[in-house]
Amino acid sequence: MEQVRIRFNRPSVVGNELAYVAKTMTSGHLSGDGHYTKLCHELLCELLGVPKVLLTTSCTHALEMAAMLLDIGPGDEVIVPSFTFVSTVNAFVIRGARPVFIDIRPDTLNLDERLLERLVTPRTKAIVPVHYAGVACEMDVINSIAAAHNISVVEDNAHGLFGLYRNKFLGTLGTFGTQSFHETKNFQCGEGGALLINDNRFAERAEIIREKGTNRAKFFRGQVDKYSWIDVGSSYLPSEILAAVLYGQLEMRQLIQQARKNIWQHYYDGLQEWAAEMGVTLPIVPHDRVQPYHMFYMLMPSLETRQALIEHLRDNGILAVYHYLPLHLSEMGIKYGGLPGDCPVTESVSDRLIRLPMYFDLSEQEQHEVINCTRAFSTKRRVPSLVSNVVESVHS
Numbered sequence: 001m002e003q004v005r006i007r008f009n010r011p012s013v014v015g016n017e018l019a020y021v022a023k024t025m026t027s028g029h030l031s032g033d034g035h036y037t038k039l040c041h042e043l044l045c046e047l048l049g050v051p052k053v054l055l056t057t058s059c060t061h062a063l064e065m066a067a068m069l070l071d072i073g074p075g076d077e078v079i080v081p082s083f084t085f086v087s088t089v090n091a092f093v094i095r096g097a098r099p100v101f102i103d104i105r106p107d108t109l110n111l112d113e114r115l116l117e118r119l120v121t122p123r124t125k126a127i128v129p130v131h132y133a134g135v136a137c138e139m140d141v142i143n144s145i146a147a148a149h150n151i152s153v154v155e156d157n158a159h160g161l162f163g164l165y166r167n168k169f170l171g172t173l174g175t176f177g178t179q180s181f182h183e184t185k186n187f188q189c190g191e192g193g194a195l196l197i198n199d200n201r202f203a204e205r206a207e208i209i210r211e212k213g214t215n216r217a218k219f220f221r222g223q224v225d226k227y228s229w230i231d232v233g234s235s236y237l238p239s240e241i242l243a244a245v246l247y248g249q250l251e252m253r254q255l256i257q258q259a260r261k262n263i264w265q266h267y268y269d270g271l272q273e274w275a276a277e278m279g280v281t282l283p284i285v286p287h288d289r290v291q292p293y294h295m296f297y298m299l300m301p302s303l304e305t306r307q308a309l310i311e312h313l314r315d316n317g318i319l320a321v322y323h324y325l326p327l328h329l330s331e332m333g334i335k336y337g338g339l340p341g342d343c344p345v346t347e348s349v350s351d352r353l354i355r356l357p358m359y360f361d362l363s364e365q366e367q368h369e370v371i372n373c374t375r376a377f378s379t380k381r382r383v384p385s386l387v388s389n390v391v392e393s394v395h396s
Contacts, residue, residue: 003317004314004317004318004319005317005318006317006318006319006357006362006366006369006370007319007357007359008319008320008321008355008357008358009183009184009357009358009359010359010361010362011183011188011190011359012359012360012361013248014248014249014252014255014256014360015248015249015251015252015255016248016251017244017245017248017249018248019248020036020244020245020247020248021241021244021245023244024036024240024241024244025241027240029240030239030240030241031237031239031240032055032237032238032239032240032243033217033220033237033240034240034243035240036240036243036244036246036247037055037237037238037240037243039243039247040053040055040194040243040246040247040250041053041054041055043247043250044194044196044250047162047169048169048171048172048196049169049172050171050172050177050196050197050198051197051198051199051200051203052196052197052200052203052206053194053195053196053197054194054195054197054206054207054210054236055192055193055194055237055238055243055246056192056193056194056195056210056236056237056238057191057192057193057235057236057237057238058087058180058182058191058192058193059087059156059158059178059179059180059181059182059193059194060087060090060091060193061193061234061236062176062178062179062193062194062195062236063087063088063090063091063092063128063154063156063178064091064094064234064236065195065206065209065210065236066091066126066154066175066176066178066195067091067092067094067095067097067126067154068095068209068232068233069176069202069205069206069209070125070126070152070154070175072092072095072096072097072125072126073095073096073097074096074097075096075098075123076092076095076096076097076098076123076124076125076126077097077098077099077100077121077123077124077125078092078097078098078099078100078124078125078126078127078128079100079102079116079119079120079124079126079127079128080092080099080100080101080102080128080130080327081101081102081103081104081110081111081128081129081130081346082101082102082103082104082326082327082328082329082333082338082342082343082346083104083109083130083132083324083326083327083343083346083349083350084130084132084156084324084327085158085324086327086330088128088130088156089327092126092128093332097125098123098336099327099333099336100119100124101327101328101333101336101338101342101343102115102116102119102343103115103342103343103344103345103346104132104343104345104346104349105345106345106349107284107286108132108135108137108284108285108286109132109133109349109353110129110130110131110132110135110136110137110138111129111130111137111142112345113137113138113141113142113145116141116142116145117145120145120149120151124149124151125151125152126151126152126153126154127142127145127146127151127152127153127154128153128154128155128156129142129153129155129156129174130156130158130159131155131156131157131159131160131163131170132159133159133283133291133294133295133297134159134160134161134163134170134291134292134293134294134295135160135163135283135284135285135286135289135291136160136163136164136165136170136289137165139165139168139173139174140166143173143174152174152175152176153173153174153175154174154175154176154177154178155170155171155173155174155176155177155178155196156178157170157171157177157178157179157196158178158179158180158182158185158193159180159185159292159294159295160291160292160294161179161185161186161187161292162186162253162257162292163289163290163291163292164289164290165288165289166288166289171196172196172198173198174198175198175199175202176195176196176197176198176199176202177195177196177198178193178194178195178196179193179194179195179196180192180193181193181194181242181246181249185294186256186257186260186292186293186294187246187249187250187253187256188245188246188249189238189242189243189245189246189249190242190245191238191242192238192242192243192246195210205231208230208231208233209231209232209233209234209236210233210236210237211233211237212229212233212234212235213229213230213231213232213233213234214227214228214229214230214233215227215228215230256360257292257293259360259361260292260293260294260358260360261293263293263296263358263362263367264291264293264296264358266364266367266371267296267356267367267370267371268282268283268296270371270375271298271371271374271375274374274375275298278301278378279301280298280299280300280301281298281299282298283296283297283298294358295355295358296355296356296358297323297353297354297355297356298353298354298356299349299352299353300352300353300354301352302351302352303351303352305352306322306351306352306353306354308377309354309374309377310322310354312373312376312377313370313373313374313377316369316373318357318369318370318373319357320354320355320356320357320370321354321355322350322353322354322355323350323353323355324350325350326338326343326346326347326350328342328343328346329347356370356374357370
């Protein structure tokens with residue numbers, strides 16, 4: 001096997017990230033809610049048109065905050081897709097809720113809204129749509145069902161910042177939206193996230209939960225003369241260093257998005273003919289959605305051809321990876337009643353999906369190598385061989 005020359009992901013410095021970090025290091029304020037945190041809050045609120053945004057240490061923690069704000073607890077049920085990262089379900093399970101796994105659509109790989117109504121019970125407290133690859137779920141149908149049953153919607157928008165559904169930003173369509181700024185995302189600061197609060201009734205309590213259950217934010221605004229413990233909470237503030245990196249990335253959002261769009265489109269154009277010949281499915285983006293070009297994936301005809309292509313690319317120094325394993329068939333999923341066949345589309349897609357290298361400064365020459373190497377692979381004549389599942393750790 002040749003040494004990896006083209007990685008699956010590579011974090012990039014695009015603008016003033018390092019300068020802002022240096023300024024922060026000499027500012028005397030390295031903990032959360034400093035200058036750059038406030039700039040991020042203001043920018044995201046302005047761009048997305050939401051009442052309140054709070055940076056968090058991860059998308060996982062943003063989801064946990066949403067669960068606390070909804071008072072999720074034992075006896076409650078939360079409907080989540082089986083095809084997602086474990087954080088989507090963990091945030092609610094740790095509060096005592098029971099996950100109800102729903103299958104995905106075979107086209108967008110999003111929660112299949114046609115199956116939703118039959119899974120709703122009097123115990124259903126929340127529905128958590130995941131906008132896979134930043135392509136929106138069918139939010140009008142999901143929100144309609146949720147409203148009819150007085151259920152909250154929490155958008156897991158880890159993939160989809162600045163994606164659009166019928167001209168509305170993803171993350172702004174539910175009660176809450178959650179974002180990720182992990183190093184694999186379009187905008188990154190290593191580890192980080194944000195909670196979008198679309199219902200102002202939750203704004204004040206969200207500040208309290210984020211500040212370890214105290215009204216410290218009010219104290220710093222001069223609204224109270226001292227702060228104390230008044231609610232449940234935890235430490236969800238990212239450091240000012242991470243916020244400085246993130247602000248530098250968000251400032252360059254147009255450049256980042258255009259680069260990713262170019263890379264995505266180059267993959268699509270370069271592989272479309274090969275895919276049709278080989279029985280490979282490329283991503284589907286409905287006409288009423290705008291994607292943020294988070295990832296480029298393909299659905300191979302079988303598990304064997306998927307694994308063989310991963311091995312073929314790796315033998316040529318290119319790292320491509322699979323994605324989620326079905327949560328309902330995991331050890332924990334089975335404890336909650338998951339069985340083979342419960343989510344057949346998820347089970348099939350999980351076996352067949354491969355993601356190609358995708359990051360801001362992937363060069364034109366590197367992408368040509370990936371495309372040419374992929375086109376040299378034939379599902380018809382190559383003898384399939386399974387490779388070990390050590391290609392790369394999988395993040396949401």
